[in-house]
Amino acid sequence: xxxxxxxxxxxxxxxxxxxxxxxxxxxxxxxxxxxxxxxxxxxxxxxxxxxxxxxxxxxxxxxxxxxxxxxxxxxxxxxxxxxxxxxxxxxxxxxxxxxxxxxxxxxxxxxxxxxxxxxxxxxxxxxxxxxxxxxxxxxxxxxxxxxxxxxxxxxxxxxxxxxxxxxxxxxxxxxxxxxxxxxxxxxxxxxxxxxxxxxxxxxxxxxxxxxxxxxxxxxxxxxxxxxxxxxxxxxxxxxxxxxxxxxxxxxxxxxxxxxxxxxxxxxxxxxxxxxxxxxxxxxxxxxxxxxxxxxxxxxxxxxxxxxxxxxxxxxxxxxxxxxxxxxxxxxxxxxxxxxxxxxxxxxxxxxxxxxxxxxxxxxxxxxxxxxxxxxxxxxxxxxxxxxxxxxxxxxxxxxxxxxxxxxxxxxxxxxxxxxxxxxxxxxxxxxxxxxxxxxxxxxxxxxxxxxxxxxxxxxxxxxxxxxxxxxxxxxxxxxxxxxxxxxxxxxxxxxxxxxxxxxxxxxxxxxxxxxxxxxxxxxxxxxxxxxxxxxxxxxxxxxxxxxxxxxxxxxxxxxxxxxxxxxxxxxxxxxxxxxxxxxxxxxxxxxxxxxxxxxxxxxxxxxxxxxxxxxxxxxxxxxxxxxxxxxxxxxxxxxxxxxxxxxxxxxxxxxxxxxxxxxxxxxxxxxxxxxxxxxxxxxxxxxxxxxxxxxxxxxxxxxxxxxxxxxxxxxxxxxxxxxxxxxxxxxxxxxxxxxxxxxxxxxxxxxxxxxxxxxxxxx
Numbered sequence: 028x029x030x031x032x033x034x035x036x037x038x039x040x041x042x043x044x045x046x047x048x049x050x051x052x053x054x055x056x057x058x059x060x061x062x063x064x065x066x067x068x069x070x071x072x073x074x075x076x077x078x079x080x081x082x083x084x085x086x087x088x089x090x091x092x093x094x095x096x097x098x099x100x101x102x103x104x105x106x107x108x109x110x111x112x113x114x115x116x117x118x119x120x121x122x123x124x125x126x127x128x129x130x131x132x133x134x135x136x137x138x139x140x141x142x143x144x145x146x147x148x149x150x151x152x153x154x155x156x157x158x159x160x161x162x163x164x165x166x167x168x169x170x171x172x173x174x175x176x177x178x179x180x181x182x183x184x185x186x187x188x189x190x191x192x193x194x195x196x197x198x199x200x201x202x203x204x205x206x207x208x209x210x211x212x213x214x215x216x217x218x219x220x221x222x223x224x225x226x227x228x229x230x231x232x233x234x235x236x237x238x239x240x241x242x243x244x245x246x247x248x249x250x251x252x253x254x255x256x257x258x259x260x261x262x263x264x265x266x267x268x269x270x271x272x273x274x275x276x277x278x279x280x281x282x283x284x285x286x287x288x289x290x291x292x293x294x295x296x297x298x299x300x301x302x303x304x305x306x307x308x309x310x311x312x313x314x315x316x317x318x319x320x321x322x323x324x325x326x327x328x329x330x331x332x333x334x335x336x337x338x339x340x341x342x343x344x345x346x347x348x349x350x351x352x353x354x355x356x357x358x359x360x361x362x363x364x365x366x367x368x369x370x371x372x373x374x375x376x377x378x379x380x381x382x383x384x385x386x387x388x389x390x391x392x393x394x395x396x397x398x399x400x401x402x403x404x405x406x407x408x409x410x411x412x413x414x415x416x417x418x419x420x421x422x423x424x425x426x427x428x429x430x431x432x433x434x435x436x437x438x439x440x441x442x443x444x445x446x447x448x449x450x451x452x453x454x455x456x457x458x459x460x461x462x463x464x465x466x467x468x469x470x471x472x473x474x475x476x477x478x479x480x481x482x483x484x485x486x487x488x489x490x491x492x493x494x495x496x497x498x499x500x501x502x503x504x505x506x507x508x509x510x511x512x513x514x515x516x517x518x519x520x521x522x523x524x525x526x527x528x529x530x531x532x533x534x535x536x537x538x539x540x541x542x543x544x545x546x547x548x549x550x551x552x553x554x555x556x557x558x559x560x561x562x563x564x565x566x567x568x569x570x571x572x573x574x575x576x577x578x579x580x581x582x583x584x585x586x587x588x589x590x591x592x593x594x595x596x597x598x599x600x601x602x603x604x605x606x607x608x609x610x611x612x613x614x615x616x617x618x619x620x621x622x623x624x625x626x627x628x629x630x631x632x633x634x635x636x637x638x639x640x641x642x643x644x645x646x647x648x649x650x651x652x653x654x655x656x657x658x659x660x661x662x663x664x665x666x667x668x669x670x671x672x673x674x675x676x677x678x679x680x681x682x683x684x685x686x687x688x689x690x691x692x693x694x695x696x697x698x699x700x701x702x703x704x705x706x707x708x709x710x711x712x713x714x715x716x717x718x719x720x721x722x723x724x725x726x727x728x729x730x731x732x733x734x735x736x737x738x739x740x741x742x743x744x745x746x747x748x749x750x751x752x753x754x755x756x757x758x759x760x761x762x763x764x765x766x767x768x769x770x771x772x773x774x775x776x777x778x779x780x781x782x783x784x785x786x787x788x789x790x
Contacts, residue, residue, distance in 0.1 A: 036101060040072040042108040047472040053785030054470065058119050072108070074119065079104035081123035082114075085366035089434055103360055110471045111335075112357045114328040115462065116787075117158055118364060127369040128157040129326070130379075132208075132312030136321035137188070139167045139261060144188055148195050150372055151209075155199040157371040160208035162319065164309035165189060166240065169261040170218035184219050186226050189235065196234040208313035208788055212291065214240045215274065218257045218266045224277050227287045228639050236313055238595065239278055240293035246589055249275045276578075279585065282598050283578040284640050286774075289315060290585060291595040299563070299594075301456045302382055304442040314463050314778050315595045316567030317386060322378040326364050326385045327462045328357055330419070331471050333391035336398055343399045345415065351422050354387065358426035361385035362434075362454055383437040386460025386564055387423050389415070391473035392554075393480045397501055402538050403479045404550040409557045412477065416459070416561040423458035430454040457563035465773070465780030465787045472500065476567060477558055478775045479543045479551075484521035485782070496521055502540055509533060543571040543775075544601060548584045556591035565594040567776040572600040599774040603640075634696035638662040644738055644747075648730035655684065655727055657734035661742060666701045668692040671731055684727050691731070701735060708732035 046054070051071065059069040060077075069077070083100035091099070106112045113119070118129040133154050137147050151161050169175075171184025189211055196209055211232070213223040224239060226232055248255040248271035259266040278288060296308045296318045306320040317325045330353055337346035365383055370376040392412065393403055401408050428451060436452035437443075445453055461477055468475040475481075485497045496517050498506075506512035511531055520526060525545050526537045551570040559566045570584055581598055588596045643660035658670040669691045673681035691704055711728040724730050737747040772779045772786075779788040 036097070038072065038076055038101070038104055039108070040070070042072050042075065043070050046071055046470070049782070050470045050472060053466060057466065057785050058116070060124065075104055075107050076100075077123035078114070078119055079107065081127075081367060082118070082360060082363045085363035088366055099359075102356060106353070106356050106360065109334070110331055110473075111353050112328055112330050112360070113464075113467045113471060114360065114364065115325070116466055118328075121158070122364075122367070126157065127367070128159065128371060129364050129368040130159060130324035130370070131327065132160045132162065132314075132317060132319075132325045133371075133375060134162040134310050134312065134319035134321055134323055136309070137163050137165055137167060139169055144168075144191070148191060151192060152195055152199050153371045155196060159324070159371065160210075160313040162210035162212070162310040162312050163192065164212040164214070164240070165223075166212065166214040166217050166309060167260050170259060170266065171222070173259065173261060184222070185213060185217070186219060186222050189226070189232060193232050193234050209235045210311055210313040210315070211235045211237045212240050212310040213237075214293065215242060215245045216256060216258050218259060220257070220269075220274065221277065224274070224281055224288055228281060228285060229637065236289065236315075236597075237287050238289040238291045238311070238315065240291045240309075243294045245271055245274075246292075275582075275585075279582045280578050283572075283576070283581045283600055284603060286597075286599050286603050289595060289597040290588075291315070291318075292589065292593070295592070296565070296594050301445065301563070302439045302443045305378075305382060305439050311565070311595065314567045314776060315597055316462050316565045316776070317460050318565060318594070319384075320378065320382075322372070322374045323382065323384065324368075324370060324375055324379050325460070325462075326361055326368070326379070327388065327460055328361050328386075329388045329390045329462065329464050329467060329476075330354070330357060331391045331473055332389050332415070333394040333398060333473050336395065345411075347418065350415075350418065354419055354422040355426040355429075357387050358385065358423050358455070358458060359430065361387060362427075362430055381438045382456040383454060384457040384564075385427075385455045386462060387419065387458060388461035388464075388476070388562075389419070389558075390464040390468050390471065390476050392477040393474035394501060397480070397539055400535075400539050403541050403554070404546045409550075409553050412554060413557040413560055416461075416558045420459045420561040420563065424453065427454040427458050428452065459562045460564040461558055461562055461566040461568075463567050463776035463778045463780070463787070465775065465778060465782075466785045469782055469785055475773075475780070476776045477554055478568065479541060479546055481543050481773045481775065482521070482524065483526065483540055483542060484517045499540075505536060506532075509536065544573055546571070548572055548576075548580060548598075549587060552584055552587050552591060552593065552596070555588075555593050555596075559593050567778075568597070569775050569778075570596060570598045571774070572598060574601040574603075576600050634693050635664070635698075637667065637696065641667060644741060646734040646737060648724055648733055650724050650727050650730045652727060655730045657731050659735055659738035661738075665695075666735070666738065666742065667695050669695070669731060669735065671727070673727075684731070687728060687731065691735075701739060705732045705735050705739075708735075 054071050054074065055067045059067040059071070059074055062068050079100045083096050083103055086096045086099050115131050117131050121128050135147050135150055135154075137144060147163070154161055165185035165188065168185040168188060169182045171182060171187070173182040175182050192209060213220060217223070220239070223237070227235070227237060245255050252272055254268040255271045256265055257267045257269060258264065278290065282288060291311065293308065300308055302320070308318040308320060311318050312325055317327070319325065330350070335346055335350045335353070336343045337349070362383065362385060365379060365385070368379070370379060396403050396408050401411065431452040431454040434454060437454060437456050439456065440446055440452060443456060464476045480499065483499045483502045496514065498517050503512065503517075511533065516529070516531055520529060523529060525542055526532045526540055527545060548570050551568065555566050555568040572580060584598065585596060641660040641662045643658055645656055645658040648655045648657060653673055656672045659666060660668045669688045671684040671688045673684055694704060695701060708728045709732040710725060712725045724733065740747040772781055780786070
């Protein structure tokens with residue numbers, strides 16, 4: 028051994044064998060280092076070593092020896108490879124690599140001058156280039172029609188400038204795989220609030236989630252049935268008034284119809300601001316769970332609750348000692364992340380280090396409940412959730428105070444609420460957040476965040492035509508132990524989307540294994556509120572509604588959210604997105620077959636306006652270029668639009684299909700008979716035909732015509748034949764096709780996640 032050489036203990040690489048196959052697939056696709064050909068040059072264990080050693084290297088800042096750094100690295104490695112805690116995706120992807128950008132989301136200010144606006148656009152591009160998402164409040168911008176003194180003109184208003192940010196995002200792909208995610212926020216007392224509420228109803232602003240910042244004054248006016256005041260942000264003067272209930276109704280109706288906007292209780296969020304002297308909360312990250320000051324970044328990680336249980340004489344119980352240990356080690360990890368993170372802007376680096384906020388959260392809540400045989404939709408579950416999060420929050424603050432004794436308090440401590448309230452030094456201004464864990468939960472093979480189970484059994488299409496039924500491991504184990512497991516039953520559950528109504532499953536198992544759409548929306552909010560009560564920042568949670576839910580159901584949830592003290596709400600009604608794919612036979616049966624298409628007024632040259640809400644179906648057609656996903660939508664006047672998406676191949680085939688679909692849609696809304704369009708497209712050949720179920724698909728144009736034929740059958744009769752292709756009617760496409768692999772998208776935690784390939788809109 029050479030003088031000065033450090034002897035390190037070997038790392039246990041068994042994680043490579045212990046990970047689920049789907050976890051390995053996601054890691055290889057998104058997280059592991061690759062060579063110039065795109066082939067992974069890391070195994071999962073190598074990734075965890077890379078991350079552990081990089082984050083442990085922060086110990087040198089406080090004088091740690093190489094031996095001490097090595098010991099911390101091994102501890103962090105065990106913490107992750109035991110799947111007890113995982114940091115957010117950018118940390119796993121980038122720690123120890125050239126980029127070294129370890130934060131997922133940021134909030135940027137948008138000032139009321141052209142210079143400030145376009146400085147923010149530039150900063151947004153830099154953040155998206157580094158792999159991050161951004162949140163903005165446009166509430167500082169003067170309203171449309173307001174004076175612009177420098178040019179003697181009038182302002183175009185915040186919505187116009189939102190489109191600039193949207194287009195900038197469109198131009199910058201993150202890592203070559205997905206477009207940036209944005210959150211746009213506008214205060215409810217801004218004069219342009221009604222335009223903002225409706226800005227996404229026609230499909231615009233595709234790179235934005237939007238939320239309305241509700242004030243206490245506004246909510247009081249809603250309850251009283253009064254008007255409320257609008258203010259010009261430039262002059263701070265009164266700019267009019269609106270009927271609060273009319274505005275609230277519009278928010279509710281648009282959220283019911285499209286999923287946007289969400290709502291933020293902005294005064295409540297600012298009441299919990301630990302550093303008011305450093306700024307005011309105006310916006311959150313794209314998923315709604317992390318209120319941030321301008322130029323702050325999130326630094327998140329999640330504890331796997333399914334690993335925090337112990338076997339007792341009475342069954343499974345929370346292992347509080349183990350949970351305490353994991354909390355302390357996780358806070359240590361997250362504080363180190365701040366030290367080694369390379370932020371895309373100097374101002375972000377300064378603000379993050381001044382407050383040193385971290386957000387420790389949880390995943391596998393639904394798994395923990397199932398293992399303890401507690402129904403998600405029960406008072407017992409709500410009470411347990413509150414107890415667990417209170418314990419985590421308390422222990423996280425203890426751990427942060429212990430770090431402050433060694434490393435010092437966060438720099439803004441003296442002007443923080445901690446100092447003003449006489450509290451001792453603490454290392455981190457906040458310690459807890461419950462974030463989306465879509466891809467992390469795939470790696471850990473557990474349920475996401477504090478969401479219920481999305482489904483117990485999935486149907487995944489492999490080798491283009493074969494059906495592979497995948498079953499929740501815990502449910503599968505119980506089904507086998509209780510003797511009711513059969514492959515046929517699992518397939519039935521996948522098609523049905525729920526256990527309820529399946530007599531072969533014992534009632535007690537049905538009660539415990541409830542899925543997102545089995546649960547009344549009230550339980551989603553009760554769960555969110557239970558965790559929010561003991562969370563410094565906020566809780567990422569989607570309230571799922573069935574397709575037949577009404578706007579009044581949404582209103583009741585919003586009212587309850589206000590009453591129970593949550594900081595924001597995101598809802599998703601099954602089927603409310605224009606591009607949603609019809610899923611199970613059960614879902615399809617609920618939809619009434621539209622009437623026979625009626626052509627638009629003959630002789631019109633321009634297409635009629637697109638309806639705000641349409642119905643539709645998506646069919647997968649195998650072509651020589653790859654799998655083509657064709658969505659056909661209709662409104663009260665008949666078939667009105669066609670969308671097509673080429674699976675993985677993209678390229679010219681994808682762009683030509685999009686162009687063809689646009690022309691078909693324009694023709695349909697201009698009154699052209701859909702059958703005549705089918706006749707023109709059917710039989711067009713290309714050099715690469717494909718054999719599919721029942722016949723040959725001659726080209727992508729032929730495939731679109733086939734899908735249109737089947738849609739016309741469905742419109743008339745409510746059913747359609749398979750013809751030469753296979754209509755996707757299984758749970759794996761319940762909430763829309765993944766833009767990368769064509770698999771299912773789950774709407775959870777304010778985001779959309781594909782469990783087939785790991786795609787996430789937000790993470």
